[in-house]
Amino acid sequence: MNHKPRDGFTSTFGVLVATLGSAVGLGNIWKFPALTGLNGGAGFLLVYLLATLLVGLPVMIVETMLGRAARANAVSTFEQLEPRQGGWKIIGWMGFVAALLIMSFYSGVAGWVYAYIFKAMSGEIATTDPKIAGAAFGQLVSNPVASLIWQWVVLGITGGIIMLGVAKGIEAVTRRLMPLLFLLLLILCARSLTLPGASEGLAFLFSPDFSKITPTVLLTALGLAFFKLSIGMGTMLTYGSYFRPDQNIPATTARVMLADLSVSLLAGMAIFPAVFAFGFAPAAGPSLVFMTIPAVFTSMPGGTLFMTLFFILTAVASVGAILSLLEVPVAILTERFGVGRKQAAVYTILMIAALGIPASLSNSTMADVKVFGMNAFDLFDFLSSNVLLPLGGILICLFVGWVYGLPQIEKQLSNDGKLANAGVIKAVFFLIRVVTPLAIAVVLLHGLKLF
């Protein structure tokens, strides 16, 4: 047991900002558009919306609840809430692994964003020509030295911030700049939607072709829902452990979910009309954002300035998400192994840097090293988003629904009866006991072709 007083968020608003800071990140700006383009557009978006509402939100609510109930890291929480069944702490260890895997490629992509700040300033990417834009991106990611150095810059900066501690580090960084990013996305949307040929992009995004919804598409959308809300691996649990006792968990998480969705949708509406207007390939994958966004800025006044600002703000948005990912292993290492916070941060960063080498070299030196037909970057992404997070989600639901039990859930989610939200609690309980875990299991087994 740990009796040291724990660091925590200092205000209800701070909690909302930090949680939002974890959810909003490269997932909205980079991953959501890339996957939507790769998986056929509107059909994928529809499934993703359903997955977010029926699976993502309930899991987010109960995961956050567990952390606040135990006030501990992702491993110890399960030990404390159910001392007689030690096996549940596997959820926390899976989260530990997932955090490292996600960070190994996420920090690489953040590195590309940092590099693009300078490319934007130099005018190198001020083009609407898919060939030139593709070449600029290719040059960066196929350069092993540049990829690694940018990744290490990201790891150095974020590792430094995490050493400062929860309240100071996380709140201070994420509080101010988010609204500006939102504004810039709005401007981008306005420009993109008024390009000639924009309607084709809107149709791609909003008029579904149901024949494109395969088991793989379903699993990818589900994986994205987990990834977007930072759930299934203990991030929300760890953040929940810093929540205040008077925080309304269902309301806070629902707000974060809605805000997060709106950022993704804005990114989608900024990108897809331009994709069709300029003749980019919607299924370009990880390079999509890095080619299309500069093209939209290039076609408006003050483009260079706004483009630079956009990549700076995206880099800032990625920091909030990265801090929340790092916090999972850091909290486990400090609270379970008694290492200091600084030391824990250093160990975590070193583990990620090691895993990050194959991920970052996936487009250059190690492009031909494949496992299950995937390079390291794709493999780490697949294993984390499409396997570990959904699996963690199932286990969290089963733990809460069948072990933790309704009386405790009612007490926790109503803040000891102070909130009048009995209906919400009933709905959450109903979902996470059977519906949500079953839905995840079916999609997971189907998507992995195990049944």
Ligand code: TRP
């Ligand atoms: N949600 C973040 C994004 O979309 C990424 C992220 C942060 C994350 N913490 C996480 C993903 C935990 C999965 C699990 O950019």
